[in-house]
Amino acid sequence: MTSNLPSVWLHELTWEEVASYLRTRDTILVPFGTTEQHGPAGPLGLDGYVAIALAEDAARKAGVLTAPPLWYGDSSHHLGFPGTISLRTETLMQVVYDVVRSLARHGFRRILLINGHKWTNLAALTSAARNIREFELPGVWTAVADPMYLARGIASAIKHANEHHAGELEVSHVLYKFPHTIRTGRLSDAACDFDRLLGPFGTSDLFAVGGRDTIDQPWTSSEQRSAAPTGQFSSNRAATAETGKQYHEYMVERLVEFLAWWQSHDELSTPASAKAPRREGEELP
Amino acid sequence: MTSNLPSVWLHELTWEEVASYLRTRDTILVPFGTTEQHGPAGPLGLDGYVAIALAEDAARKAGVLTAPPLWYGDSSHHLGFPGTISLRTETLMQVVYDVVRSLARHGFRRILLINGHKWTNLAALTSAARNIREFELPGVWTAVADPMYLARGIASAIKHANEHHAGELEVSHVLYKFPHTIRTGRLSDAACDFDRLLGPFGTSDLFAVGGRDTIDQPWTSSEQRSAAPTGQFSSNRAATAETGKQYHEYMVERLVEFLAWWQSHDELSTPASAKAPRREGEELP
Amino acid sequence: MTSNLPSVWLHELTWEEVASYLRTRDTILVPFGTTEQHGPAGPLGLDGYVAIALAEDAARKAGVLTAPPLWYGDSSHHLGFPGTISLRTETLMQVVYDVVRSLARHGFRRILLINGHKWTNLAALTSAARNIREFELPGVWTAVADPMYLARGIASAIKHANEHHAGELEVSHVLYKFPHTIRTGRLSDAACDFDRLLGPFGTSDLFAVGGRDTIDQPWTSSEQRSAAPTGQFSSNRAATAETGKQYHEYMVERLVEFLAWWQSHDELSTPASAKAPRREGEELP
């Protein structure tokens, strides 16, 4: 339990408070956002707000800590819109390696990356989370959660349109948790015509199930600006704080469920040496 | 049309034959495999055979060229099994950058990466295919095809079990096209117990649709060897060449369809300079 | 002026609001913090809070924007204390390159990095800020501000001890702006005995002027933990919000003064091409 700590946020704690937490716990969340355009109604930091909201509430409910957010992600295809700041895939991977290495030094053994960005961050996050375990830290477990996979069980039931970048669900989510950042007067039906752009092998709904046979066709930031002049890929007109609340609570519940399972679970085989308790401050080999 | 060329394989042609092709065409396929264990029945090169089979037949039917295959991919989680050879994610990304850069020099403008490996290659392939366009070659189009997404429309109809690594569909596929590489006497029901290993947030079928809320939990090669001691993740007992034929032909048809659409299509906006025809041998800026 | 925008923080704005800002302005601040131990009284995020406080208030007073903060920095020597998360120098340089490149795409031409961390971040920040100009973006101006250099004119007048890591001034600063993060009951006289550790060539006051002949002797995280078991390098017992207010206001005033001078100034010679106005969204060469 973190109930005796003044905050779930690592950066609000002193090192002694973290040391105290590590005497009984070994789990931490790390929220990953972006700074990328989210259309006329959504703030550039939308993905960061999503990751922060999920991390904070899941941490509180599960009694675990969360590291401070990374506001920058892999958003190169949004660079055609003013304000977007993108890390290259390679840079983001290095950041993940460094963060996991640092946390492992202190004895954190369950590190859950929470991605607010969907698609393009995932290549870096999942690769890095896998590679660091295989090549450096087999005794540390990593996992990556993302709304696109985490909310499958509720998305279709609560949304009114296909959900894509700056769509109804993610806008509702931030409208619920950080209402001052949504320009509700700018919600609209603006959307990409994916069929025209990507032909019969594109997808227009990140939560589409079963659906089409697809082939990945990456576009550049300048193509994207032509294709989606407002920056919005799917309608968010129906966005409401209430929808955001349902969506948020569903995902937080899933995360808490996962953390409970993860922390009680020791099935994956790890080398004996990795299982030995690591003392606080001890050097890694 | 490549009908006047002696082969669809670039490495079987002379440069003059390629130059002749480039006078009217600008499309090429690039097959990506791996060298990784595929259980007691499947060869280490299975993913390469998949990519080769798809690339060769799609190239023939669409009248386009295919580059020679890359037999090495991102397979680190299989390194616990003898014979697996893995490139790091970062290395594979560099290979993709170099291959695309080289092809772009000659005037290839539509480059379709065909991944035989599913999951773990995709992070490198899709990131690299996107980054090279954004940062270096906006006038070159890239795309990435993978059975996991390409065969959604048929997989459920023809398979008898959940499909995962070394499962019924991919083994059937190679049994159909390269029968000498499958040890049919070793087909079996061996499978991972994903629920036990990954809890309620794992997935046991790469073609599962809708299905569960999932969280990515990468495992190490030594955990994998414990979890799947034969190397096989799902049953392939029902594998037949006939199933492989249906699966293969469905995917080839999809690829040919995509290539037809892609080559007739000029919707994505590209900078004017990139649209200017590039003369054979001309230096890139 | 940003007076018509709802926030100085880029991530709270939409891209259209940023586009509107860029029609008349080209300046942005970027705050760099760390997640590193700051003794028994200071939070792990102290450097981030410093950078955020300076960036936010300077941005408001100068009517300019600020990018979201980077909470992770080059803190490897603090890794002996639980909770510290460090980027390698090389990773931090890549982050700076990517952030500056992204901002330059949109027409930002004056980019002021605000470092809350002092010493060890500076190698990465100043090198990267210099290299990106020389080798890629000569038409974009960068600058780096740090309390250690920015507050020379006031530090000696308001502090009661030598100022070093987790010392009176930086703790006062955060006590003034983010009081809930300081454990005032843990303020103390704990300090390193620099003379014993580093001999006659060390320095015990980051604001020392003139002072000693010095030689840089980097220590490891485990040496540091021995040398400063509480994590605090100099006394912060005298820390007060009032001292923090004076320190903060002095630095904000300096930053505003600098920004006024910088924005009115066109003295440094830049290539003619770089001076041509870049249109919003336009591709960089």
Add this chain to the structure above:
Amino acid sequence: MTSNLPSVWLHELTWEEVASYLRTRDTILVPFGTTEQHGPAGPLGLDGYVAIALAEDAARKAGVLTAPPLWYGDSSHHLGFPGTISLRTETLMQVVYDVVRSLARHGFRRILLINGHKWTNLAALTSAARNIREFELPGVWTAVADPMYLARGIASAIKHANEHHAGELEVSHVLYKFPHTIRTGRLSDAACDFDRLLGPFGTSDLFAVGGRDTIDQPWTSSEQRSAAPTGQFSSNRAATAETGKQYHEYMVERLVEFLAWWQSHDELSTPASAKAPRREGEELP
């Protein structure tokens, strides 16, 4: 002996078959080719065919395994001709490191790289083969074989002209083993005038012995295209399958001889720990 295995090619075997091989053997070959122009008569994949032919036949005769071929190499100076695909030197080095690391994990201790490309691949292959031993895997032996050095004892006796890129010997070699890839109607005397191009310090015969004092003068792909408009550097008019057979068999015999010596030999001092038998699947330190 591999006589009980269905193939010498690793990618045609299952992991269990490789495990069985590793119980008594620790040697593997790795063929490195390129995809680069070889004049009007030779296929782009010529170097790969050379490496494959040597690896396959040497493996069969010596009873050892061979990894699948790498079809891409360091061919930047051929990029002026359509179809050439080049890896940068740095990328190729990383591929070698990854391949050797992977093989070492399984207990392969003698890894012979077979280069079909001559010159420019060698910098990457020999450096990487050396570095990986020194810095990571002292207990694994690597070696690099190349026709240019391997066939010194026969080249002069069987060729009719100076031998250089796309010359009589390498074309004969592939004509013997993969006749469908040579356009015999396009064999010719086309050749570079090396003296005019490189002055008195160039070399026009890769097998020249004693010969001239030389200075390396790298040329770019566009210079090369001017200098050798057909892509051929020396006459291949006299190429015959018979010459290819002699050349091939000589080199295979040399490789088999070397492998026999190498496998019986334990002279080079290796650290005791490296000599300890590594169990299949065991983690490297």
Add this chain to the structure above:
Amino acid sequence: MTSNLPSVWLHELTWEEVASYLRTRDTILVPFGTTEQHGPAGPLGLDGYVAIALAEDAARKAGVLTAPPLWYGDSSHHLGFPGTISLRTETLMQVVYDVVRSLARHGFRRILLINGHKWTNLAALTSAARNIREFELPGVWTAVADPMYLARGIASAIKHANEHHAGELEVSHVLYKFPHTIRTGRLSDAACDFDRLLGPFGTSDLFAVGGRDTIDQPWTSSEQRSAAPTGQFSSNRAATAETGKQYHEYMVERLVEFLAWWQSHDELSTPASAKAPRREGEELP
């Protein structure tokens, strides 16, 4: 004592002589220079001469060895002047890592980098000297000395002007030790007008103490050439060999003092394993 060795320069010794030194000593100096313009009177190699002079005389007096000099440094902002050769920051860091790793292999445990360049080399040298200890070689001590910090105690007393690039002190230094490289007829009062260029937050004296609140504003090589058309930043008209002698002897004395302290000192805590004597030639872990 090195008194029985024929030279303090490592490259003038045989490996047996170095082995003999290492039986009782573990200290070495490494001089870092640059090849960068130093105005009309100073040679391009000035910084190297400074580092060589300090290293050689300090080594002699302290009875320790010095490695050969690196003549290339991080000088990108001087690239506007013919003859300047610059390493990128990242390259220089890699050189430092490699040099320290090599020396550590032999049992050198105190490695003092002597920087003749001031500012811009320091980011690479201090970062690399710190990182290599933290992440690879905790048992090896590194330190970095630079005239800018080493000569604080004498600079103001002996110079007649503000001291900056190519100024009175560094020119005097080289005039004293390598007189043939200074064009005394070209000494002059040429200087940058820093106030005009950098506004109220620049600094015009590298030895300024207390002085101004400053903000780092990196300039490009082309801006620098405009700002300082002769390449000289401050007056060197008063340069004399006598001033150089005082400056040099003061710094050598400081270095010798530091070396004496460093070698007698064992205060910083290092892991026990690192303290175990390393036998000559022994492999590092």
Add this chain to the structure above:
Amino acid sequence: MTSNLPSVWLHELTWEEVASYLRTRDTILVPFGTTEQHGPAGPLGLDGYVAIALAEDAARKAGVLTAPPLWYGDSSHHLGFPGTISLRTETLMQVVYDVVRSLARHGFRRILLINGHKWTNLAALTSAARNIREFELPGVWTAVADPMYLARGIASAIKHANEHHAGELEVSHVLYKFPHTIRTGRLSDAACDFDRLLGPFGTSDLFAVGGRDTIDQPWTSSEQRSAAPTGQFSSNRAATAETGKQYHEYMVERLVEFLAWWQSHDELSTPASAKAPRREGEELP
């Protein structure tokens, strides 16, 4: 002609002197050495002395400039002997790229790298010299000279034994030019038994002509120390200053001949843009 300049060494000149040289010339030499053991008689810096001697005398005779030497090279296989300092291959390549880029900025168009080290430096030097031309600077010519190839015409005539590392010729060379660095009392017949170590495919004479079929077998530094306990690979007992003089003068003559040819030669086709004269100080594209 450099006859009006006070030195052929770039680092002894002012930038104005270099600018004056560049008004009529565009050639420069760059000497590459190593710091690696050369047996009981040769200094660690032997390769640097070789490169310096050749560069200085060739520059004088040809009236061209030489950059300062790099004393560090790719010597990892010598790290078993105290005093050896090695750069990794990748680091050395980066140094070459940076040096060539810098020189190209000033208008140097003919850059001759002079390698004193033989074998292992060559992979990095020749690759980097080739890559920088192809990918960045097609208008700049690079070349690489090495005694092993440059002295073929004389070596056999003047040496008394097979020539290898620390052998008669290179020791004679340095004995002639830098006699104080050779311990003549330690000249000996110590030699590796290459046949025992490398079997029938090794080579024991770097100048061997025609000779054997060879296969490259890299060894580690610890294997090398076992194989050649004195560090010397071939007899240098017969070394004399007179032999060194003949060897040196032969190579200098060859270099001067090459430079004369190179500077009068414009045969290699370069893009028109590259041929445009670059003005001193002008920015590269």
